[in-house]
Amino acid sequence: MKKYALLALAAFAFAGTADAAKYAIDPGHTQVQFSYNHFGFSNITGRFDQISGEFDLDTADLAKSKISVEIPIASISTGVSKLDQHLQSADFFDAAxxxxxxxxxxxxxxxxxxxxxxxxxxxxxxxxxxxxLTVKVNGIGNHPMKKIPAAGFDASTVIKRSDFGVGAYVPAVSDEVRINITLEATEAK
Structure with a gap:
């Protein structure tokens, strides 16, 4: 009986590590949006249409989780192609x-x-x-369609673009840029 109790205890002790898993970002259900003030007249919004990355999600202890993402600057989209080209130029992001x-x-x-x-x-x-980033946990559980573990989050932060060397037209065009992210990911296979 003691032997079975020890085996059960050992199995329980190692089961905790099953809560940590690699998740892949779902680019079709993830958006990175930004907004800034233009000369005091309008609040322009845009987004990046591509994002990739993965994270280690520990559902038992979220503090042990890690994330890494990359965003191609060429995927910027404001809905105005001339503005997209200008933002990618050396005046701003210098995407080249x-x-x-x-x-x-x-x-x-x-x-x-x-x-x-x-x-x-x-x-x-x-x-x-x-x-x-201030992050709201939208949900962690099984994806109802894919039938695999999934997670979703909303995140936000405010940065000063001049801190990153992207300060053209400050202060007429606001230095502060609000970034809003919605992210969905599924457990990597």
């Missing part, structure tokens, strides 16, 4: 020289069951600065 933006987490603070603060390194225009 700095083709990607990235974020790599360093720590996750669990503020509540539905809110996380994810801190890490944000790289834009070849400049890396610390950034913290």
């Amino acid at each position: 020289k700095y083709p990607t933006a990235s974020f790599k987490s360093k720590s996750v603070h669990v503020a509540s069951a539905k809110e996380l603060h994810v801190s890490g390194d944000l790289t834009i225009h070849g400049v890396t600065k610390p950034a913290t």
Whole structure:
């Protein structure tokens, strides 16, 4: 009887590691949007149409989770092709020289069951600065259609674009840029 109790205890102890898994970002259900003020007259919005990355999600202890994403600057879309071209030019992102933006987490603070603060390194225009995202946990569980583990989050932060060397027309065009992200991911196979 003791032998079975020890085996059951050992199995339970190792079962905790099953909560951590690699998840792949679903680019069809993930959006990165930004907004800024233009000369005090309008609040322009845009998005990046491509995002890739993965993260280690520990459902038993979200503080042990990690995420890494990359965004091609050429995927910028404001709905105005001339503005998209200008934003990709050397005046702003200089996409030819700095083709990607990235974020790599360093720590996750669990503020509540539905809110996380994810801190890490944000790289834009070849400049890396610390950034913290306020993250709302939308859901973690089995995907109803795919029948595999899935997770969804909304995140936001505000950055100063001049901190990243993308400061053309400041202060007429706002230095502060609000970033909003909605992300869906599924367990990687």
